[in-house]
């Protein structure tokens with residue numbers, strides 16, 4: 309009798325559990341997307357029709373596969389034009405032609421409003437309300453990679469983290485020294501290689517750009533524990549590699565991250581290893597040291613705050629976030645800029661003349677790079693054509709209004725940087741060409757609406773490492789130009805690809821000669 313009652317109870321509990329899971333799945337996959345879609349449709353917003361579960365993912369996959377095949381088959385040598393958006397996001401172009409600057413689409417169950425209308429872009433990107441934040445799906449879908457550090461957090465917790473981290477990323481003399489040392493290491497390795505190859509070397513520069521950028525970040529973050537930092541970041545590189553394969557095509561499909569697939573299990577294991585390694589360094593610090601690096605700042609910030617409940621997690625997530633934000637973005641920016649200068653010998657020579665004139669054979673310092681106007685123009689132009697981060701994304705954390713559009717809580721807003729950066733209506737008829745001269749009078753002179761130039765984002769969530777990145781790029785590129793002459797290798801195939809950032813999919817091969 310008692311056994312019968314117990315088994316009945318168990319079955320009832322199991323049933324309630326199953327129904328509970330079913331309701332949650334139904335809400336996430338069907339009800340919530342429908343609610344958001346219907347709220348937008350009522351206001352006249354159109355977009356490609358989504359399917360349940362996948363949204364518009366299949367259409368996106370088809371367009372990406374077609375573009376990749378076309379790209380690999382054709383563009384060898386210097387690219388005739390730099391329409392990165394068409395190579396990577398042809399689907400946005402097609403939908404924009406059909407539905408206009410503002411339309412909606414779905415990635416899985418994720419509902420997104422695409423915005424390239426200038427006034428609305430301005431309103432969104434400069435909105436200071438904490439009700440508009442970074443998309444919550446980023447932390448959910450890419451948890452092992454991002455955690456809840458400054459990149460993904462929102463509200464007062466984000467504002468608090470920003471206060472702790474931002475001052476550490478201001479440029480000071482120590483940081484300039486670190487950049488100069490990393491630059492010298494790179495120049496030496498190239499000189500050796502060129503000599504060994506008889507005066508002319510064909511160098512795949514991407515790997516070296518990564519080493520340079522990783523070196524700077526490891527030293528900035530971990531100071532004298534720099535060697536530990538390198539090991540941590542190597543593991544993080546492996547984690548990033550496996551996670552970047554999931555970008556786009558697994559975005560917005562709920563529960564995928566909880567399934568113990570081979571790649572998820574690998575990611576979980578790496579996540580744990582990275583956490584243990586970082587906390588080991590932290591333990592050493594508590595016992596022995598006083599340092600003035602980013603780790604120490606985060607450590608002290610966490611200890612002195614009553615808002616941070618899980619100190620270990622705060623430290624680990626922010627180390628990962630800084631590395632993720634600053635490593636690859638800077639490395640690919642340098643690679644794209646050198647590709648452009650190798651393909652435009654006239655600009656290369658003009659900038660070299662300026663550099664030699666100002667630096668007189670030395671590795672440039674902060675004062676010198678401030679004077680290098682042509683170099684800044686070329687870097688601005690390179691970041692316009694190849695912005696590493698192609699989308700500035702936000703989520704309405706409460707019901708909000710932009711322009712005439714009521715945006716319900718949970719809706720994502722995407723500003724497509726590649727489209728905006730190359731729109732002929734904004735930049736003129738040569739918008740797909742490399743023409744640094746357009747920046748001769750700064751950003752305001754180059755573009756009808758300066759707030760539409762956004763390689764580092766705009767508004768309250770603007771990149772905190774912008775100055776650091778620009779100084780890195782200026783010191784590195786000016787030093788390279790003053791020592792070597794560059795031309796594009798016949799091996800170069802133009803292949804913009806989307807990992808976590810826009811990267812040269814098949815690398816950048818440059819023919820390098822000592823001057």
Ligand code: HEM
Pocket residue numbers: 458459460470477525629630633634635637638641695696697700701762763764765766767768769770771772773774776777778
């Ligand atoms: C050329 C190199 C870089 C580019 C193109 C770049 C671009 C960006 C972009 C587009 C954002 C998002 C802005 C937004 O959502 O409005 C961002 C955020 C951020 N970046 Fe960078 N970044 C670069 C280098 C760096 C470096 C070197 C660091 C630090 C070491 C860094 C740290 C950050 C941080 C902490 C954030 C988050 C800011 C926040 O949410 O409050 N970035 N970056």
